[in-house]
Amino acid sequence: MPAAAHMIRTIGNHVFHLATQDSSYVIEIAGGVVPTLRYWGRRLDADPSGDAVGVAGAGPDGRRLAELNVDAPYRINAGKRLQRLQLEGLRLEYGVQGSGDFRRPALHALDAEAFPIPQLVYRSHRVLSGKPELAGLPSARTAAGEATLELELADEVSGLRVVLSYTPHESQNIIARHVRVENDGEQPLVLDRVMSASVGFAPGALDTVTLTGAWAGERHVTRAPLATGVFATESTRGTSSHIANPFLALAERNAYEAHGDVYAAVLVYSGNFLAEVDASLPQSPRLNIGINPFEFRWRLDPGEAFTSPEALLAYSGDGLSGMSRCFHSVIAECIVPEHWTRRERPVVLNSWEAQYFEVGEEAFLELADSAAKVGVEYVVLDDGWFGTRNGDDSSLGDWQENPWKLPTGIDGLAHEVHARGLGFGLWVEPEMISPVSELYNAHPDWCLHIPGRERGAEAPLGRNQLVLDLSREEVQEWMIGTFSELFARAGLDYVKWDMNRYLAPVASPALSAERRGEVAHRYVLGLYRVLSVLRGRFPDVLFESCAGGGGRFDAGMLAFMPQTWTSDNTDAVSRLFIQYGTSFVFPPVTMGAHVSAVPNHQVGRSTPLATRGAVAMSASFGYEADLREWSDADRDEVRRQIEFYRRFRTLIQFGRFTRLESPFEGNRAAWMFTDEGARQVLLFVSRIRGEVSAAEPPVRLRELAAGGLYEVSLAYGDASPSGEDGSAPADDYGMYRAAELENHGFPVRLPVGDYVSRVYNLHRVD
Numbered sequence: 001m002p003a004a005a006h007m008i009r010t011i012g013n014h015v016f017h018l019a020t021q022d023s024s025y026v027i028e029i030a031g032g033v034v035p036t037l038r039y040w041g042r043r044l045d046a047d048p049s050g051d052a053v054g055v056a057g058a059g060p061d062g063r064r065l066a067e068l069n070v071d072a073p074y075r076i077n078a079g080k081r082l083q084r085l086q087l088e089g090l091r092l093e094y095g096v097q098g099s100g101d102f103r104r105p106a107l108h109a110l111d112a113e114a115f116p117i118p119q120l121v122y123r124s125h126r127v128l129s130g131k132p133e134l135a136g137l138p139s140a141r142t143a144a145g146e147a148t149l150e151l152e153l154a155d156e157v158s159g160l161r162v163v164l165s166y167t168p169h170e171s172q173n174i175i176a177r178h179v180r181v182e183n184d185g186e187q188p189l190v191l192d193r194v195m196s197a198s199v200g201f202a203p204g205a206l207d208t209v210t211l212t213g214a215w216a217g218e219r220h221v222t223r224a225p226l227a228t229g230v231f232a233t234e235s236t237r238g239t240s241s242h243i244a245n246p247f248l249a250l251a252e253r254n255a256y257e258a259h260g261d262v263y264a265a266v267l268v269y270s271g272n273f274l275a276e277v278d279a280s281l282p283q284s285p286r287l288n289i290g291i292n293p294f295e296f297r298w299r300l301d302p303g304e305a306f307t308s309p310e311a312l313l314a315y316s317g318d319g320l321s322g323m324s325r326c327f328h329s330v331i332a333e334c335i336v337p338e339h340w341t342r343r344e345r346p347v348v349l350n351s352w353e354a355q356y357f358e359v360g361e362e363a364f365l366e367l368a369d370s371a372a373k374v375g376v377e378y379v380v381l382d383d384g385w386f387g388t389r390n391g392d393d394s395s396l397g398d399w400q401e402n403p404w405k406l407p408t409g410i411d412g413l414a415h416e417v418h419a420r421g422l423g424f425g426l427w428v429e430p431e432m433i434s435p436v437s438e439l440y441n442a443h444p445d446w447c448l449h450i451p452g453r454e455r456g457a458e459a460p461l462g463r464n465q466l467v468l469d470l471s472r473e474e475v476q477e478w479m480i481g482t483f484s485e486l487f488a489r490a491g492l493d494y495v496k497w498d499m500n501r502y503l504a505p506v507a508s509p510a511l512s513a514e515r516r517g518e519v520a521h522r523y524v525l526g527l528y529r530v531l532s533v534l535r536g537r538f539p540d541v542l543f544e545s546c547a548g549g550g551g552r553f554d555a556g557m558l559a560f561m562p563q564t565w566t567s568d569n570t571d572a573v574s575r576l577f578i579q580y581g582t583s584f585v586f587p588p589v590t591m592g593a594h595v596s597a598v599p600n601h602q603v604g605r606s607t608p609l610a611t612r613g614a615v616a617m618s619a620s621f622g623y624e625a626d627l628r629e630w631s632d633a634d635r636d637e638v639r640r641q642i643e644f645y646r647r648f649r650t651l652i653q654f655g656r657f658t659r660l661e662s663p664f665e666g667n668r669a670a671w672m673f674t675d676e677g678a679r680q681v682l683l684f685v686s687r688i689r690g691e692v693s694a695a696e697p698p699v700r701l702r703e704l705a706a707g708g709l710y711e712v713s714l715a716y717g718d719a720s721p722s723g724e725d726g727s728a729p730a731d732d733y734g735m736y737r738a739a740e741l742e743n744h745g746f747p748v749r750l751p752v753g754d755y756v757s758r759v760y761n762l763h764r765v766d
């Protein structure tokens with residue numbers, strides 16, 4: 001055992017205690033043959049070097065078999081190899097379809113004759129230092145001294161071998177899991193379902209918490225009591241999608257933001273996922289998370305291995321905020337490219353809502369000039385600069401600049417932008433192909449399609465486009481070559497990598513018939529390969545991923561691109577909801593958020609500039625508007641916003657983020673950013689509908705330094721007094737003790753009117 005593996009303790013042969021700073025996950029091999037979950041929750045022992053894990057009564061072989069086999073007459077007893085255990089009574093770590101455990105399985109595998117492989121028997125374990133690479137897939141980096149437990153299970157008859165992998169990420173309080181399935185037999189096998197993680201729960205009143213939505217309304221928080229039956233949140237669209245996010249939490253019924261037990265899972269994956277809870281037996285609910293079996297069937301030839309994506313499991317005893325802290329820290333510290341973990345993100349101006357497809361060198365440089373004057377750091381040229389693209393109906397695939405629009409070329413434009421002291425970014429949508437394009441004419445077979453059915457412009461289209469077949473190596477090579485050349489020639493500092501169409505039909509004639517069910521996953525693997533080569537070649541380029549806004553906001557994409565365009569909806573009020581929900585999993589630094597014009601182009605609402613600023617400044621900040629057309633007063637305000645953001649950028653991008661009030665539950669949203677030791681705090685408060693100021697409740701803060709004395713002042717926002725007649729004073733600025741601010745709250749008095757935001761500065765003075 002590596003010296004470093006102190007977070008993994010083996011007790012006897014059959015109990016494994018995986019510990020993080022605050023949580024414990026204890027696996028017991030029931031009867032020496034079947035891995036089960038014995039405990040998941042608050043850390044069991046304080047001393048990681050001690051042998052006793054505090055699991056009461058754990059003998060060297062775990063609990064006695066008799067205890068496990070509570071007599072239930074209609075249950076199936078497993079065969080002799082599995083010690084006749086009643087699998088359905090156990091909290092299985094990796095249940096198999098056909099075994100007599102009737103809950104949704106972790107694995108469904110078939111042999112060459114299409115018979116199910118109904119059992120896996122525990123064979124051995126080992127502890128490795130670090131974490132083995134997940135072939136072709138992103139995963140959380142380990143810190144020095146961290147280790148991985150591997151449990152090997154096998155089926156002697158077919159030669160199927162399954163290795164369950166567990167890595168405790170100590171300071172992030174995450175247990176990372178994945179599986180590797182190998183064919184050690186002589187015949188091909190078929191995998192119909194391979195979950196990354198499966199977790200058995202004890203009975204109890206639980207709620208499911210998921211992030212659901214739609215285009216322009218992504219990641220809204222949905223919470224519901226877990227009912228008897230099967231609950232699922234999933235994507236079947238080829239990307240992780242606008243509709244659902246690869247995240248599922250089970251929260252104790254009375255768990256809330258700051259207290260209570262929450263058990264949650266996130267999948268580090270950008271394609272079809274399934275996160276489900278099978279509570280058809282309410283006394284033993286099971287959570288599964290992994291690649292969606294929809295559009296998935298994988299052939300495993302002798303000697304081949306299949307690796308699942310990684311699932312990140314978080315237990316929090318401190319409610320949903322504690323859960324988010326685990327995910328924020330693992331994503332910010334172990335998932336986003338190392339180069340970007342502590343590197344500040346620039347203030348950008350993106351041309352989309354300013355100019356849409358009306359691209360021209362002169363107009364873009366004027367926009368850049370207006371941006372430079374107010375302090376913007378990077379300008380990004382969005383769609384419309386290449387091929388003959390004047391709308392969304394052509395040219396995807398023809399990544400040559402349009403010489404009429406950009407007479408000095410993309411490199412000439414970049415040169416001009418750089419000469420203004422600005423960074424230069426470019427929009428691309430590499431995964432797509434327009435039927436009206438030179439690329440399509442040259443390679444009509446490069447898109448996902450079914451031979452013999454409608455093709456090209458007659459095929460099913462989404463936004464007038466088709467999807468390139470990234471399961472094909474030649475398409476990957478074309479993409480790597482084309483974009484390496486473009487990024488280098490343009491001297492880019494920033495790339496917005498967009499993807500505006502779901503996958504349908506999911507079909508590639510390049511794969512043989514028995515491999516047709518592999519297209520959706522091979523697409524994702526192909527994408528990850530392209531991204532990892534490009535990221536390796538352009539480590540300094542800041543990549544932002546986008547899929548019709550936030551249609552692929554997941555930890556898989558963040559492993560290559562440290563931020564995501566959160567939503568095409570830039571309205572400040574809509575964004576309160578979207579960003580609040582997104583923060584359940586993703587830290588604010590990963591969310592692109594821009595101030596745009598009013599009336600807002602998506603929802604038609606007019607909100608004050610200060611409010612648009614405060615909401616966008618809660619994330620990776622920028623603008624999406626034609627500042628040339630704004631009044632001098634508004635441009636002055638923009639300058640103030642950027643000054644404010646730059647002053648507090650480190651705190652906002654790398655501080656601790658805590659949700660205080662949910663817009664889903666009231667008329668306000670509030671959150672805060674705190675530095676190490678809570679000396680410096682920024683409190684953001686937004687009220688949606690105007691209300692009589694006297695009715696305004698104080699905002700209760702959390703996680704301040706115990707006993708600390710704080711000076712509270714207005715950091716940003718409309719300073720006008722509150723009250724219907726404007727007579728009441730503005731907020732009660734001054735000195736407050738931490739306990740007052742936490743137990744009573746800060747008495748905000750927001751100005752009259754709808755859609756008001758303020759940012760307060762809390763500075764510890766003692």
Ligand code: GLA
Pocket residue numbers: 352382383427498500546547548549565568
């Ligand atoms: C998508 C993106 C937008 C913009 C357009 C360009 O909708 O989400 O931000 O880039 O494409 O066509």
